[in-house]
Each structure stands twice: as C-alpha cells, then as structure tokens.
Amino acid sequence: KAFSKLNYLNPYIKLVISGISNKNDQLRYFKFLDLLHIKNSVVFTDYINEKQKNSLIENSKAFLFYLLSKAEGFERPIVENLLYGATVIAFDIEIFREIGDKYMYYVNINNENCLVDLFKNFPYQKFSYEEVLNYPKSKFGVTVLSEKLIQKIYSAIGYQNG
Numbered sequence: 001k002a003f004s005k006l007n008y009l010n011p012y013i014k015l016v017i018s019g020i021s022n023k024n025d026q027l028r029y030f031k032f033l034d035l036l037h038i039k040n041s042v043v044f045t046d047y048i049n050e051k052q053k054n055s056l057i058e059n060s061k062a063f064l065f066y067l068l069s070k071a072e073g074f075e076r077p078i079v080e081n082l083l084y085g086a087t088v089i090a091f092d093i094e095i096f097r098e099i100g101d102k103y104m105y106y107v108n109i110n111n112e113n114c115l116v117d118l119f120k121n122f123p124y125q126k127f128s129y130e131e132v133l134n135y136p137k138s139k140f141g142v143t144v145l146s147e148k149l150i151q152k153i154y155s156a157i158g159y160q161n162g
Contacts, residue, residue, distance in 0.1 A: 002113070005115065006119055
C-alpha cells in the first residue's frame with residue numbers, strides 16, 4: 001500500500017521484489033497489486049544469483065528492506081546494500097537502527113504514507129563514500145565479528161582474558 005501511494009506520485013518508479021519463487025504466492029500478490037492498480041509497476045524475480053543481485057543493487061535508486069522472515073542472517077541484504085553505497089530504507093525498529101545507524105532512512109510501516117512522506121521530505125544526508133563503506137566493515141567485518149565471537153566463547157567458559 002505504501003508503494004502504491006508513492007507510485008501514484010511518480011508512476012515511473014518500479015518495485016522489484018526478489019525471492020518469491022512460489023507461483024501461488026506471486027499470483028496472490030498480483031491480485032493484490034491489481035486491486036491497487038500498480039501491477040505493471042512491480043516486477044517479481046525468482047531466485048537470483050550473486051551477479052544478478054549485485055546488478056540490481058548497482059542499478060537501483062533505493063533498497064527497501066521489508067522483513068518477511070525472521071530467518072537468521074536477515075541483516076545481510078542491508079549490509080550488502082550499504083557496501084554498494086545504495087540508499088537503504090527500512091522499518092524503524094531497533095535492530096535495523098543497530099545495523100544501519102545514521103546511514104539508512106527509517107520509515108514507520110504502520111503509516112501507508114511513509115514512502116510518500118520520505119520522498120517529499122527526503123532528508124539530505126551527506127556522507128563520504130569512504131565513511132559509508134567503512135561503517136559496515138567496522139561493525140560487521142570478519143575481524144570484528146571474530147573478536148566478538150572469541151569474547152563470547154571466553155565468557156561462556158568462564159575464561160578471563162586480560
């Protein structure tokens with residue numbers, strides 16, 4: 001519904017939804033999109049490989065993260081998009097703020113006008129490419145995560161590293 005309101009303002013905007021490979025689910029979504037009159041503005045993809053995914057990220061105007069599942073690793077798409085320098089939009093929930101900090105835009109998903117409001121009042125944020133690139137690396141890089149894991153293991157077995 002939020003995208004339909006944004007699409008009404010700018011009918012040239014397309015929404016690409018990846019990862020819904022079940023044809024029955026796609027049909028359900030198409031019926032809903034048809035009711036909202038945006039069926040022609042939404043594209044579904046099945047599973048896409050890394051090269052296709054990277055191409056989508058590089059050629060998009062923004063990445064809207066909609067949490068459909070609580071599966072482990074849900075933060076990966078956000079981090080990947082930040083690393084590519086994409087504009088990332090996500091629900092305003094604590095975990096997303098922890099992942100994206102000030103480098104993402106947050107919307108209230110309970111507000112159907114959330115995307116329109118963001119589009120109309122887009123808060124200009126100026127970050128250097130290096131700053132945006134270094135943020136996910138500093139927080140989620142292999143070395144940082146390895147150190148955190150080692151500290152958790154030490155803590156679990158009662159070892160005082162000091």
